[in-house]
Amino acid sequence: MKLFIDTANVEEIREIASWGILEGVTTNPSLIAKEGRVFKEVIKEITEIVDGPISAEVISLKSEEMVQEAEELVKIHENIVIKIPMTEEGLKAVRILAQKGVKTNVTLVFSANQALMAAKAGATYVSPFLGRLDDIGHTGIDLVKEIVEIFDLYLIETEVIAASIRHTTHVVQAAKVGSHIATIPYGVFKQMAKHPLTDSGIERFLKDWEKAAK
Numbered sequence: 001m002k003l004f005i006d007t008a009n010v011e012e013i014r015e016i017a018s019w020g021i022l023e024g025v026t027t028n029p030s031l032i033a034k035e036g037r038v039f040k041e042v043i044k045e046i047t048e049i050v051d052g053p054i055s056a057e058v059i060s061l062k063s064e065e066m067v068q069e070a071e072e073l074v075k076i077h078e079n080i081v082i083k084i085p086m087t088e089e090g091l092k093a094v095r096i097l098a099q100k101g102v103k104t105n106v107t108l109v110f111s112a113n114q115a116l117m118a119a120k121a122g123a124t125y126v127s128p129f130l131g132r133l134d135d136i137g138h139t140g141i142d143l144v145k146e147i148v149e150i151f152d153l154y155l156i157e158t159e160v161i162a163a164s165i166r167h168t169t170h171v172v173q174a175a176k177v178g179s180h181i182a183t184i185p186y187g188v189f190k191q192m193a194k195h196p197l198t199d200s201g202i203e204r205f206l207k208d209w210e211k212a213a214k
């Protein structure tokens with residue numbers, strides 16, 4: 001499973017990229033707004049940090065306008081993936097962009113049928129949102145599992161991005177059900193690297209080392 005970061009904060013991206021494990025980035029309008037910076041400038045800076053797919057989301061709701069936005073965004077860098085909301089207009093835009101060779105990430109996916117249609121339209125990626133499903137009393141990981149099974153059954157090449165990840169258990173669950181990618185917030189990455197037994201183990205080794213003959 002590939003590990004992407006879900007943020008528009010370049011410092012967070014720089015830090016996780018420095019660990020040598022980061023394979024892509026996803027952003028969304030809320031994450032961009034949080035940074036208080038110019039959208040295209042942030043995206044360009046991200047492309048200079050990570051050599052992998054960088055999702056940038058359109059905000060138009062009409063397919064023609066989505067395509068126009070996409071055409072501007074892909075000029076920033078060849079690694080740009082256009083994030084399109086899972087709507088009827090979104091599907092039309094995905095088809096047009098696929099024909100032009102533009103990669104897309106269909107976002108706000110909450111059912112296997114939505115994922116199937118997005119794949120049929122030519123999406124490069126689909127993003128089922130685990131956390132938001134959990135929030136309303138569903139089991140988000142079941143949807144990821146269902147989509148992976150369907151795509152495997154029909155040899156569909158669209159990759160599944162487990163999104164809206166809230167904690168480290170979500171990441172393990174996504175890996176176990178065969179999600180191709182998990183897009184993970186900065187804080188969850190930090191938790192994933194940590195274990196109390198690692199910390200106490202280092203402390204004990206260093207203490208013992210003080211007593212060792214050198």
Ligand code: E4P
Pocket residue numbers: 006026027028107127129131132163164165183
């Ligand atoms: C996916 O690409 C989205 O940016 C993201 O995972 C949304 O997560 P949230 O539910 O925490 O906003």
